[in-house]
Amino acid sequence: MNTAEPDQTDRHRHESLNIINALRRGTVPAEGLERIVVGLDMEEGVIARQLEYVAEGGGDLKFIRGDYGSGKTFFVARALEIATGKGFATAHVFVSPSAPLSKPKALYQQICANLRTNETEHALKTIVDNWLFAIEERLISAGRGGEGESALETAAEKEIETALAGISEKNTALAAALRTYYRAYNAGDFPIAQAAIGWIAAEPTIGRDFKQKAGIKGEVDDTMAFLFLSGLVEIIHSAGYQGLAIAIDELETTQGLQRNQRERSYQTLARIIDALDGGRMPHCYFLFTGTPAFFDSSRGIRSVTPLYDRISVVESGTYKNPRQPQIHLSRFDTGKLELVALKVIDVYSQAYREVDRERVSHRFIRAMIKKITGRFGGRVDVIPRIFLKEFIDVLDKCEIYEDYNPADAYEFEAGHLTGDLREEEEAVMVVEF
Template identity: 35%
Template sequence: MTPKVSRARRRQIIEALGRGTVPRSGLDLFAVGMERFEKALDDELAAVTAGSAGFKAVRGEYGSGKTFFARWLAERAKRKRMATSEIQISDRATPLHRLETVYRSLIGALSTATSPPSALRDIVDTWLLALEDDAGVAKDNRSAMTAAVEDLIETRLAETAKNAPAFATALRFYRRARLSGDNATADGLLAWVGGEPNVAASVRRYAGLKGDLDSTAALHFLQGLLVVLRDCGYPGLLVVLDEVETLQRMRSDNRERSLNALRQLIDEIDKGRFPGLYLVITGTPAFYDGQQGVQRLTPLAQRLHTDFRTDPRFDTARAVQIRLTGFDRDKLVQLGGAVRDLYAQGNPAEQRITALVDDAYIKDLATSVAGHLGVGVAPRIFLRKLVADVLYRVSDHEDFDPRRDYRQVTVTESELSEDELNAFRRSRAAVSADEVELDLP
């Protein structure tokens, strides 16, 4: 039984699936196969919100659902009042060896259950209001309140200030600028706290700030951010570094530095430097097992080692590394049925949708897509076909019958991502995906 979902939320989910993208929310409504991870990951998230820290490496081939998994986990984290941030690692825009760019991307994607990206302003303003409540000073005594709040800023961020005093300084002057109505300066200071490099010199002079953020300072700023989050009611931060395998395409020196940066992050988490942080990385098996990836740095390979020689049925989500095995036909059918029910809910054509797109038809569609494209690249394409080519048409045209009018399912090269196309070509001898026609029974 599909739970009741608001029309707006349902529309956002369906439109994303119809475009072939992973929805930003509502993933619990069709999280097929995720139940085997729930207990262990919920336990780990609970430990993080209690002041611990955690790390998880996720492995899976292209199309196995790594991004889906990351966003599904982020939703569970937000239910525990954690903040979240998803970062796409890129050899140009967000290289892992430059932690200042990773931190800047983290801030840009920072969100909470009530604040969309970037939530930094909402978080900082909430924190400053909380400090006013904690100050124990009459709110109409402005000078005393300012002194008390600034003392609290320094006290709460004392650990961060040992190595990065500028973090607390920028927040003190941010509050001053806001109170004086100088919004431009306040915006510039908040941007500087978020790691932006192009902050006006006048803004820096106002707070006595010098230079830009570097990789070392970025980790100290992350410490400070965790304190701010905890103080204003967000007991943890889930950070996802998605597509870490892209560092295999970097120049060898940058690849070495990126792998070492990842090792450093894991070690700092283990040492307890980042209480409240849960770090997740995603990558392909080639990244974890190949000589251009994790295996290139022995200390990192030792930290991430997990024995996957056993039957996947006996995997444990408590291991440092977990694997996503992709979708078999039964899972595709279950997934398709959940999406169909979600689409039909509240639709004027609900009865016709459930009658024409029944479980038997979904099974035939899943069999065709999985059989011709390979299960590993099938889920995204399968859902896009189901939503955009079948459900939309059944809903819009009373005389459309998918068994009669959509017997030949064609996949064009433009529909496949570069990684999907490469995976498809490796598994099939076809020169082009345009040659593939899927005949439904």
């Protein structure tokens, strides 16, 4: 029995529920960010125009700079949402001990693991399948598929080699892995097909059986990771997407590394910039986030003068220029947080039922912000996540209980936040005795 496609209202409600559920957990929603974003129209426009350039075959990047509480992670998630809407595949990677900037292989691995499209999460296999299907369709349409499946398979394997000729001149392994995947998938040998996708994604546990069948020795390493990334972007574009948009978040963690690791990290960054500027990564867009210290401190990129010169900006006082290499995000203030709260009320009304604006009034929202900031040294910029969790709780109680009046009943009790506070939040929290 066929199930009808959900109508627009159902999809909108489902998205609204996803947004509210994420805010209730204190996380950034996976979709629908345009419904709660405030004050970033100019910056979004700059990102959109860069993506149009990349879709036409360019390569580009942007550094997102801001203190804690300026919403860097939210902004890059919104930027990736814009990219998805324009037909890009995306990946959001956080610099961490498991994915240090100093190790290109680990970054490539995380990009593959977090690859998404508008239709699919963990999208590497789907993208490869779409690419191979497009090759077959092109061969059949051109009358080059021959007679029978065997002839089509042989012709498709030649096309795989041709499509990756530039990569294969330096390393034949990617084409060999894709050819092995194609054969195994057509033969119904799904363990080998799965191993092929895993090897392409630089997963560390791929067994000897696959490597023998593919004629491959070793694995993706730091020296070949960016070559493989270029091949992946080529596949993504040939599969029908505009390109790949990658967010690499929390670059400031690099400052805590030992000197040799920091230097390798900055070399990796320079390699990416050189490849984009040199036209060697068409259809690829990078977003990086970092705190001001990452850009300006002696342990940050200021310590590498050529790199610092490449991405530094002309200071322009009041009139910020987001077309420069860096977009400078300002800290959250009370006005922005109030606007977000009002947008959240609209989303909540779509997810459940219309919010009672008399109980959840402008006056209550301002009073609630004041109560929470009072426990965090008056710092509005550190409380958006906490405020929104608390605010969703208030909206829930108003929706569940007819006699709940938050103006009388709401008090900010910080005790339940134990273990849930981030380092920056805990640092400014006022301890009560």
